[in-house]
Amino acid sequence: MRIAVLSGKGGTGKTFVSVNLAAVAQDVAYIDCDAEEPNGHLFFRPESVKDTTVYTMLPAFDAAKCDGCRKCLEFCRFNALAFVQGKPRVFPEVCHACGGCALVCPQNAVTEEKRAVGTVKQGVSGGIPVITSMLNPGEVSAVPVIKAALHATDASAVIDSPPGSGCSVTEAVSGADYCLLVAEPTAFGLHNLRMVHELVTLLNKPLGIIVNKADGVYPPLEKFCADHHAPVLAHILYSQKLAQISAEGKLAVQHNPQLRQLFESLWETVIAEAAS
Amino acid sequence: MMIAIPLDETKKNVCVSFGRAPYYLFHNTETNTSDIIENPAARAAGGAGIQAAQFVADHSADTVITVRCGQNASDVLLASGIAVYQSAQTSAADNLKLLAEGKLEKLSHFHPGFHGKA
Numbered sequence: 361m362r363i364a365v366l367s368g369k370g371g372t373g374k375t376f377v378s379v380n381l382a383a384v385a386q387d388v389a390y391i392d393c394d395a396e397e398p399n400g401h402l403f404f405r406p407e408s409v410k411d412t413t414v415y416t417m418l419p420a421f422d423a424a425k426c427d428g429c430r431k432c433l434e435f436c437r438f439n440a441l442a443f444v445q446g447k448p449r450v451f452p453e454v455c456h457a458c459g460g461c462a463l464v465c466p467q468n469a470v471t472e473e474k475r476a477v478g479t480v481k482q483g484v485s486g487g488i489p490v491i492t493s494m495l496n497p498g499e500v501s502a503v504p505v506i507k508a509a510l511h512a513t514d515a516s517a518v519i520d521s522p523p524g525s526g527c528s529v530t531e532a533v534s535g536a537d538y539c540l541l542v543a544e545p546t547a548f549g550l551h552n553l554r555m556v557h558e559l560v561t562l563l564n565k566p567l568g569i570i571v572n573k574a575d576g577v578y579p580p581l582e583k584f585c586a587d588h589h590a591p592v593l594a595h596i597l598y599s600q601k602l603a604q605i606s607a608e609g610k611l612a613v614q615h616n617p618q619l620r621q622l623f624e625s626l627w628e629t630v631i632a633e634a635a636s
Numbered sequence: 637m638m639i640a641i642p643l644d645e646t647k648k649n650v651c652v653s654f655g656r657a658p659y660y661l662f663h664n665t666e667t668n669t670s671d672i673i674e675n676p677a678a679r680a681a682g683g684a685g686i687q688a689a690q691f692v693a694d695h696s697a698d699t700v701i702t703v704r705c706g707q708n709a710s711d712v713l714l715a716s717g718i719a720v721y722q723s724a725q726t727s728a729a730d731n732l733k734l735l736a737e738g739k740l741e742k743l744s745h746f747h748p749g750f751h752g753k754a
Contacts (some may be wrong), residue, residue, distance in 0.1 A: 367692055436683075437681060437682075438681065438682045438683050439683025439684065439686045439687040439690075440686070442686050442689065442690050442711075442712045442715075443690065444646070444693065444712055444715040444716045445715060445716070449712075449715070450709050451683070451686060451711075454682060454683045454686065456710065466747060526699075578676055602665070
């Protein structure tokens with residue numbers, strides 16, 4: 361069972377929901393897929409952490425074999441190749457490592473070389489496997505690192521997704537059985553919820569909404585959820601105390617019995633919804 | 637000399653985008669003839685700058701006049717021995733005139749690109 365937690369913008373409370381949910385759930389791993397700024401480990405402080413380098417493939421061209429037919433350039437949908445001074449040249453940050461150029465080359469002039477793009481860190485915190493994806497600075501695509509983090513374990517997991525609704529988010533939630541959409545009760549929050557809701561609906565995933573930092577009811581958000589038959593599973597009230605506990609790197613469910621209850625019942629609901 | 641200039645929808649004015657300009661003007665100074673050709677990179681999913689630079693190089697251009705140009709595109713242009721000048725006028729024709737008078741400056745700043753992080 362894999363539960364993905366996502367939201368359209370950063371700072372909504374994905375990591376807050378993910379780490380606290382994983383902390384109350386039994387026998388699940390926490391996988392941080394926010395590879396550009398993973399911070400779930402700050403709450404778990406995992407021990408005996410092992411690093412695994414993540415590589416992606418990059419084409420290399422044998423100038424002696426290349427006859428300049430340009431079939432590789434025509435094939436590349438990402439325009440990661442150019443043909444200059446009589447030979448092909450690759451732009452590493454544009455290449456998606458599909459391997460197509462090597463497949464279509466009639467001269468077998470293309471081989472693939474490994475290129476490190478990030479790290480997957482695996483540790484344990486109080487019995488919870490904590491897996492963190494980390495993209496190397498300057499890399500454009502987090503997808504290979506996220507993929508590696510998701511494959512690091514077969515265990516049930518809470519997946520802390522990156523913000524937004526782009527390629528990295530799609531990768532993070534692609535294998536999820538259920539999606540938890542975190543939203544703030546504001547016009548901006550609703551705008552972002554619409555985007556992730558569209559993505560998750562497109563991927564045919566069952567979903568539920570969590571309204572975080574709820575300092576009041578925002579009717580348009582409630583209406584959107586009702587109109588789209590998206591169940592609102594919890595309203596987490598805005599509290600400066602909760603914010604402070606989180607800012608100190610503590611798991612709020614371990615310091616606030618009410619919140620613990622909320623997350624326990626949320627987990628039960630999610631498991632039941634995901635199984636149905 | 638073959639000069640390439642990215643054009644906007646008017647087919648007269650220089651387009652602010654190098655990679656995604658809808659058209660390109662190719663002006664041959666020896667025959668004094670011009671061709672306007674659709675830019676195959678205009679709607680590319682990604683790598684538009686690289687593809688547009690390739691398109692320009694494949695049309696035997698040795699000079700480009702543009703408002704701006706990204707790092708990847710400039711890598712292709714410079715490696716292909718193409719000189720890149722900074723556009724100083726709205727219309728392509730006025731820029732051609734300025735270039736002929738030696739009044740255009742080489743583009744000195746290449747931006748990192750606007751690659752959408754979609």
